[in-house]
Amino acid sequence: MSEISAESAKKFNMDTVENAAATPEVELPWAELGLKQNEYDDVVKVLGRRPTAAELAMYSVMWSEHCSYKSSKNHLRQFGDKVTDEMKKDMLVGIGENAGVTNLGDGWAVTFKIESHNSPTMVEPYQGAATGIGGIVRDIISMGARPVAVMDPLRFGAIDHPDTARIMHGAVAGIGGYGNSLGLPNIGGEMVFDSVYQGNPLVNALAVGVMRHEDIRLANASGKGNKVVLFGARTGGDGIGGASILSSESFDDSKPSKRPAVQVGDPFAEKVLIECCLELFKGSLVEGIQDLGAAGISCATSELASNGDGGMEVELTSVLLRDPTLTPGEILMSESQERMMAVVTPENVAAFEAVMEKWAVEYSWLGEVTGTGRLIIKWDGEVIVDVDPRTVAHDGPVYDRPYARPEWQDALQADTFNGSAADADRPATADELKAAVLELVASPNMCSKDWITNQYDRYVGGNTAQAFPDDAGVIRVDEKTGLGFAVATDANGRYTFLDPYHGAQLALAEAYRNVTTSGAIPMAVSDCLNFGSPEDPDVMWQLAEAIRGLSDACMVLGIPVTGGNVSLYNQTGTTPIHPTPVVAVLGKFDDVARRTPSGWAEDGQAIYLLGTTEDDLDGSEWANLRGHLGGLPPKVDLERERELGEILINASRDGMIDSAHDLSEGGLAAALVESALRFNTGARVALDEVAARDGVDAFTMLFSETQGRAIVSVPRSEEVRFNDMCTARRFPVSRIGVVDAAGAALDIQGLFTAPLDELREAHEGTLPKYFG
């Protein structure tokens, strides 16, 4: 299989283990590879000698922030510690594997995970975003699952900044170009514009997969004598050092371009790889499997070996290359996409090769599982890596980074919107309120995202029961029973900036609310924690507080974190992004046929508002439109969220409601407009009574972002039953209007009437205006 002759190999300055032991004085470029002095000293201590060039390459990528979680590990433990047995009962695989797995019932399991691909997208938007999808999908395949859906929460700079168009066009086309070619419906996500993300856009990617319980696969290399195989795309020079260099440092104009560190995707190769892997799983032809993502072969060999019961020995010249000039260190670090590594028993080798031939996938046998407990990597027979795999994969450095509440936090929280200069011309008259609603629904963050989602295939697979703009994406898993799942992602960087502990909880609360709004029962959480530099004590405090808040909230809501990702160093110079913990919640349906859509459709149904409204304008979309950010985010009441969730789930199960929409960013105003535009059906709404009950004015009623609220539409025949249920649960509910199909308008009685056409023009015109 080798494409490299022994002669050409000798052209490289071969640094064998033997050579390293004999030449302790040789200086290696550890700093250029991103290691700190103390980390390099640790490597020398672990090995008892200086590392070889290849070993240094492996340690530098595996001990990078991206791969080792060295700054966050001590805090992330809370996700594993704050878990009750009750929360674990449906968790089949928890944190630490490629993705967590949750029991869906009837022998089905679902796996999901969210990851970041922020830095590559800044450098090269199309490929950066595309390979974000590719990577998360391979994590899902590695668990033994068929991927069935993807989602993308996006955060870019100001909508009118010239560079935003570059990121927008590239990233959206990349997500579509890759995901559409894999046949995975894109069922939702987020799009937030804020200048804090100008130099550091956030592209997070979520994938969901399903499998039968017996098909769950784990990443470990066990069974002495079993063969190790690398298959899929060839290894090239793309993405070398991507994890260590891109994701673990801030961008700095003084350094040379990092473009070569971004990987290039081939979705066709990945689609074939998916089908090929599923056929391998079906035939039980692999013992352990691992995708190649960040840190490539370094990561796959060391993780497979350290999770197994023995060691591993591989010959690196057997790796099929796209570029024959790559050095051993580069081969170990390459992040070429669409590759997988598997462990196969000798008796399954022929069957494995037959599957590869059928799908025309290239493969090469690299070596085998040994009983030595060592990871040995040879180059043309010479040992260039001889390490304990645990020291590479799991025993990286762990830092207790100093953190402290920022000095400016108190002043920020004291600067409330109410009464500020930005609040001087608060809309009050009917005309002003109508103009304010139109301004809100046309604003960059609240406008229709059709321009984006229309570039994604939401139909492929034939199991999409709901997709954006509904509150949660819903996928059917089993056609016989209708068993399925809902998933939603949420985050609010402004809330989290104002109060990281509660901001992270608000992200969870909203995702939870979105899932229950669709009628699903929340089961599990995955999170992507996007923060600035952990070396900044202010940022480290935000991170520590967010993790503490999120883990505490998971306990109250009774749903465990099953996996996720931390993305640090998201900043421009010394200015970090807003702390942005993106939280994904997954829920289950016994039958997706009872899902609740997010818009009105049936004339004459009653519209109810669940929950109460307070003055929660700090950090709101309205305050954002007026250029204000200060004060405290809306109060978190997780017990109320849980009660609201139970009402929405029961109402869905018992057929009491025909639509439901949660209230979040943009408050009641946004929810009413979105509910009307979803199926182009208007309503007559009266707010006097409920505003009087809650003691707020019409403006606050419409624009406040108080949590724990939703609007539902109830068929006349179900009104008594619905009211009784809310009363029995002592949950505040108020009838605020009636669906009015003939009116073709949103009529806020006593204030204004907005024709649906006018609302639609405002809502849908914004993204095309900026992006064509």
Added chain:
Amino acid sequence: MTETPLIGGATLAPVDSRLSGARIGVVTFPGTLDDRDAIRAVRLSGATAVELWHADTELAAVDAVIIPGGFSYGDYLRAGAISRFAPLMGKIVDAANSDAKLPVLGICNGFQILTEAHLLPGSMIKNDHLKFLCRDQVLRVENNTTAWTNAYAPGQDITVPLKNQDGQYIADEKTLDALEAENRVVFRYQGFNPNGSRRDIAGISNAAGNVVGLMPHPEHAVEAGYGPGHTGTDGLGFFTSVLNTLLGDK
């Protein structure tokens, strides 16, 4: 091919017992995406779906063939350009042109493959707006006498999903005139031309009417709750039409 792992496949009772004997082949190429959807649509129509693999050399005694959508061979070189050389494609072309007039439906990438294989004239280029577009699209059924459209009323408007990057139908003026004259424009985009296709053409047929290709996806509009507007099932008529043809009802 080996059985494609389904996400929980359901077996529904046939609508008409005569129908379950009808064998409709669905071809999978590397990179095909909508094969499972086409199989489901066949099943919902009451017929038996037969999975065909591009490298097969026999048509497995199927009564009709569907070439589904996707990105076969990654659309590399040109959409459909590599797939047309698959061993099975030769068999399909021969059977479609034979006296038996095997009914063949090409959807999206399948339509592109049929033009590359010269079963249908013209070609598809990149959408005029240069973006992938996914939307619920209204189509007018211009010809309801083909093997795949006889369940529709003449001039009927149907709504089915459209999703593609290279969907702009082009042909020279002479070919377009001939297609119109021979009543071979089977579907036209209604209300909105989503990709710049010449004369709003969404789908065409061969002269005999047994081969039909179109860019939109009828197989995504066969089950209430999973199609356009959450209730649309306008696409089911394609799959019942071919059964009418096979049973000699039309």
